[in-house]
Amino acid sequence: MRRLAAKGFLGLxxxxxxxxxxxxxxFITVGPGEAAVHWRRFFGGTVTDVVRGEGLxxxxxxxxxxxxxxxxxxxxxxxxxxxxxxxxxxxxxxxxFQPDRNLLGKLHQRVGPDYAAKVVIPEVEGAVRKALGGxxxxxxxxxxxxxxxxSVAEVSEALAQNYLQIDDVVIQRIILPEVLQDAVIExxxxxxxxxxxxYRLKAAESEAAxxxxxxxxxxAYNEVISKTLTxxxxxxxxxxxxxxIATSENSKVIIMGNGxxxxxxxxxxx
Numbered sequence: 001m002r003r004l005a006a007k008g009f010l011g012l013x014x015x016x017x018x019x020x021x022x023x024x025x026x027f028i029t030v031g032p033g034e035a036a037v038h039w040r041r042f043f044g045g046t047v048t049d050v051v052r053g054e055g056l057x058x059x060x061x062x063x064x065x066x067x068x069x070x071x072x073x074x075x076x077x078x079x080x081x082x083x084x085x086x087x088x089x090x091x092x093x094x095x096x097f098q099p100d101r102n103l104l105g106k107l108h109q110r111v112g113p114d115y116a117a118k119v120v121i122p123e124v125e126g127a128v129r130k131a132l133g134g135x136x137x138x139x140x141x142x143x144x145x146x147x148x149x150x151s152v153a154e155v156s157e158a159l160a161q162n163y164l165q166i167d168d169v170v171i172q173r174i175i176l177p178e179v180l181q182d183a184v185i186e187x188x189x190x191x192x193x194x195x196x197x198x199y200r201l202k203a204a205e206s207e208a209a210x211x212x213x214x215x216x217x218x219x220a221y222n223e224v225i226s227k228t229l230t231x232x233x234x235x236x237x238x239x240x241x242x243x244x245i246a247t248s249e250n251s252k253v254i255i256m257g258n259g260x261x262x263x264x265x266x267x268x269x270x
Contacts, residue, residue, distance in 0.1 A: 025061040030054050033071040035101055037108040039064040048105030066108055070101045072167055075116060079128055084136045090175040091132060091144065095124050096167040103163040111162055119162050124169055127151040140174050 030036045036052035039045060041062045052065065059065055074096050081089045097120050099107055111118055131147040132140060148169055156166045 026058060028057045028059065028065045030057055030067055033069060034067050035070045035104055037066045037068065037105050039066065046105055046109045048109060051101060051104045066113060068099055068104055068108070068113065070099060070104070072096055072098045073116070075121060076172065077121060077125060079125055081129065081132050081135075081140065083140065084134055087137070087177055089137065089140055089177070091128065091140070092172040092175065093124070093128055093148070094170045094172050095120065096169075097159070098165050098167065100163045100165055107163040115162070115164060119159065120164060120166075123155050123158055124166070127155045128169070137176055140176070144171050144174060
């Protein structure tokens with residue numbers, strides 16, 4: 001009896017030891033922003049139709065659970081670019097991407113966990129080199145951003161076939177040889193000066209046109225008024241003005257009688 005009890009105890013101890021030993025292989029935690037792909041050793045390999053979510057996941061100890069970061073990821077790369085002048089420049093780009101969570105099993109089966117190095121970076125670098133290759137130094141500064149955006153659509157379509165999503169490709173900076181940097185800066189300064197001159201010229205032309213319109217308006221007005229002004233009308237307007245002055249609160253001396261043009265004479269008026 002004691003021997004049986006001892007054997008039973010040893011067997012139970014062995015089972016507990018095995019369970020404790022394999023706990024890290026059985027109970028696996030999937031963290032925030034992560035998802036996992038289950039690989040079954042004896043029942044079909046990679047599970048492509050079910051993606052394990054966040055939290056505690058339980059599997060057989062002989063299986064594997066591959067954890068992927070499904071959040072937006074960013075990689076910065078420096079690419080050598082040969083300009084049309086035959087000089088070597090450097091484009092520093094930033095790539096933002098993420099895996100398609102719903103197709104994570106297929107991504108794992110086709111590409112694997114190192115998909116960034118295998119697919120994303122080579123595809124984007126190839127597209128950037130194709131878009132920027134052959135530009136001159138000034139073109140790298142002025143046109144590179146637009147050309148990169150045009151190439152992102154092609155890259156996105158290619159990566160979608162590998163169950164990946166490209167959010168954006170941004171040029172952080174363009175590094176040129178020092179001699180080219182000075183030439184580009186000087187060319188940009190001259191362009192700004194030329195643009196400023198054109199702006200001032202257009203402003204002067206607009207102001208001249210405005211003054212001409214204003215002068216023509218005054219001339220037309222004076223021509224119309226001069227036809228209606230008669231000595232009698234001017235005298236009548238003078239009488240009305242004298243009346244308004246006489247009734248105002250300002251101190252004044254008005255001498256009634258014939259002044260110049262037959263109007264009263266006003267002295268000490270404010």
